[in-house]
Amino acid sequence: MGVALVTGPTAGIGREIAAELSLQGHELILVARDEARLQELAEELGNCTVLPADLSDREQLARVEQAAVGVDWLVNNAGYGINAPFHKTKVEDEQALLDVLVTAVMRLTHAAVPAMVERGRGRILNTSSVASWVPFGTYSAAKAWVTVFSEGLAAQTPAYVHVTALCPGFTRTEFHERAQMEVGGPQMMWLNAGEVAREGIRDCERGTVLSVPSLRYKTVATLAQHTPRRVLRAVSGRYKEDG
Numbered sequence: 001m002g003v004a005l006v007t008g009p010t011a012g013i014g015r016e017i018a019a020e021l022s023l024q025g026h027e028l029i030l031v032a033r034d035e036a037r038l039q040e041l042a043e044e045l046g047n048c049t050v051l052p053a054d055l056s057d058r059e060q061l062a063r064v065e066q067a068a069v070g071v072d073w074l075v076n077n078a079g080y081g082i083n084a085p086f087h088k089t090k091v092e093d094e095q096a097l098l099d100v101l102v103t104a105v106m107r108l109t110h111a112a113v114p115a116m117v118e119r120g121r122g123r124i125l126n127t128s129s130v131a132s133w134v135p136f137g138t139y140s141a142a143k144a145w146v147t148v149f150s151e152g153l154a155a156q157t158p159a160y161v162h163v164t165a166l167c168p169g170f171t172r173t174e175f176h177e178r179a180q181m182e183v184g185g186p187q188m189m190w191l192n193a194g195e196v197a198r199e200g201i202r203d204c205e206r207g208t209v210l211s212v213p214s215l216r217y218k219t220v221a222t223l224a225q226h227t228p229r230r231v232l233r234a235v236s237g238r239y240k241e242d243g
């Protein structure tokens with residue numbers, strides 16, 4: 001078994017991915033901001049190195065890039081959302097979101113891939129979202145980048161490096177609470193983080209490039225990809241806030 005670097009393992013989907021990879025016997029490098037939670041998880045799982053870092057900070061990210069060289073699994077999972085329309089947010093907050101969702105994913109992948117190609121094996125699992133097929137602010141635009149980036153990388157790197165964009169729908173984690181989002185909708189639209197994590201890892205092992213956990217969200221993703229963009233924009237526009 002090899003070494004897996006997981007970003008965002010202190011909660012939600014990333015925690016479940018870390019637990020599953022640990023169960024499979026991998027040594028883990030755990031990256032997030034909350035050092036106490038990282039330590040707690042490392043003690044629970046064993047065989048972990050803790051690397052506290054804010055991925056929106058370029059100097060801290062550089063330390064994570066160094067640690068990503070030579071890993072067998074790279075899991076770019078850390079992320080969050082902003083619950084405000086673009087014209088009401090601070091540009092610094094939009095930039096920080098792009099830094100975490102896009103720049104960190106690109107730079108960590110760039111650090112990890114060459115050694116994977118040289119060694120003849122590697123796994124890259126990027127947590128994207130079904131939101132990548134829907135126009136909805138910087139978050140969906142960034143996730144669209146993650147999905148297309150993963151597809152391009154999968155096409156361009158040798159087949160023994162498996163690259164997967166994990167595209168979940170609504171999943172019960174700390175995500176919505178942290179962004180102070182109130183999301184209703186029927187219970188059946190909510191996924192379990194453990195199931196999402198296991199499906200993503202399994203799809204990455206199989207070499208599946210787009211992993212959309214659950215039949216219901218596979219249906220949603222297929223519909224979104226075949227719906228005219230103007231219809232998707234109209235649906236997105238229903239959540240428009242004036243003024």
Ligand SMILES: NC(=O)c1ccc[n+]([C@@H]2O[C@H](COP(=O)([O-])OP(=O)(O)OC[C@H]3O[C@@H](n4cnc5c(N)ncnc54)[C@H](OP(=O)(O)O)[C@@H]3O)[C@@H](O)[C@H]2O)c1
Nearest residue numbers: 008010011012013032033034055078079170171173174175
């Ligand atoms: N939940 C959903 O409905 C849903 C749906 C589709 C996609 N996703 C995606 O799934 C991924 C995981 O989210 P989640 O739902 O599991 O949310 P979560 O429970 O809030 O976990 C987010 C993780 O990201 C870490 N993180 C956030 N900002 C960071 C930063 N600046 N630097 C380093 N680490 C940071 C957090 O750790 P610290 O706070 O300790 O730094 C935490 O471990 C995200 O990419 C999200 O966009 C979520």
